[in-house]
Amino acid sequence: MERFTYGEFITNKIADIPYGQSFQTDIIAEAMAEEYAIPVHKAKPITNVTLKRLADRGLIERFQKGVYYRAKQTVFGKARPSEDILEAQLLTRRGNEIIGYETGLSLMNKIGLTTLVPKKREIATNAYRKNINDRYIIARKPVITVNAGNFRYLQLLDVIRDLPEAPVDAENPKALLHAFTEKNGLDTVETLTYAKQHYPQKTLLNLVDVLVER
Numbered sequence: 555m556e557r558f559t560y561g562e563f564i565t566n567k568i569a570d571i572p573y574g575q576s577f578q579t580d581i582i583a584e585a586m587a588e589e590y591a592i593p594v595h596k597a598k599p600i601t602n603v604t605l606k607r608l609a610d611r612g613l614i615e616r617f618q619k620g621v622y623y624r625a626k627q628t629v630f631g632k633a634r635p636s637e638d639i640l641e642a643q644l645l646t647r648r649g650n651e652i653i654g655y656e657t658g659l660s661l662m663n664k665i666g667l668t669t670l671v672p673k674k675r676e677i678a679t680n681a682y683r684k685n686i687n688d689r690y691i692i693a694r695k696p697v698i699t700v701n702a703g704n705f706r707y708l709q710l711l712d713v714i715r716d717l718p719e720a721p722v723d724a725e726n727p728k729a730l731l732h733a734f735t736e737k738n739g740l741d742t743v744e745t746l747t748y749a750k751q752h753y754p755q756k757t758l759l760n761l762v763d764v765l766v767e768r
Contacts, residue, residue: 563589564604568614573626574635576617579605581649638675638690645679645686645693654679655705657694657712659720665713665734667724678712697752706738707748714749714764715757731764 558566563586571577579601587597605622608614614622615632617640625632646654658676662668674688678696686693696708713731724730735745742765749758 560586560590560600561604564601565608568608568624571624573624573633574639575647576621576623576635576640576643578644578648579620579622585649641686641691642675642677645677645681645684645691648681652700652702652705653681654696654700655709657709658692658716661709662713662716662720662722666730667713667717667722667727668720669723670721678708704748707740707745710734710738710740710745711749711753711757711761714760715753717760728764735765 564582567582567585568577579598582605583597583601584594586592586601587594590597605614609616609622613624615625615634616622617637621640621644623635623640625634627633642656646652646656654677656664656675657678659668659670659672660675663671674690674692676692676694678694678700680696680700682693682695684693697711698704698708700708710731713734717727734740745761745765746758749761
């Protein structure tokens, strides 16, 4: 079987990325370096040149230095995601790796705890030191390093921790939080363990009320 050229490999790699999902040149370069057993520092300039050419041809869009995304062509033109969504993606994912999650009032609004729609989205992220456009995003330091196995637990516990100070107007907040645990398949023992190890005692006590909600 004939092996792909570098350019073909990069083009195929990008084709697997969903429309509207941002991706970083570093991730593509690392994948190419692994595929062809070459140093990453040699893969990066090849990747940079290839992505620029694809952007010049309109096949991908440049969001910021080192970051691109695929815009879907529609009858009304290209459907481009908003800047706040792209910024959030950079703080929550690195390739296929989960590095952050939505938290704060924006998450509470999605869960249904409050009808208030905040101006900025809060993201707890391993990349909290990253320079971002703070018109859209507030980056928070997570209580522990975020990964695919723990981010839903941390989301729940963040909400329970912040709930006493939040403008909650839902009729039954505990029922909504209990539904969140069931929807995401959160294990009771693991949830309690995260709360005990990384959150205030009051959060742990309030969590127990949520877990026994009927």
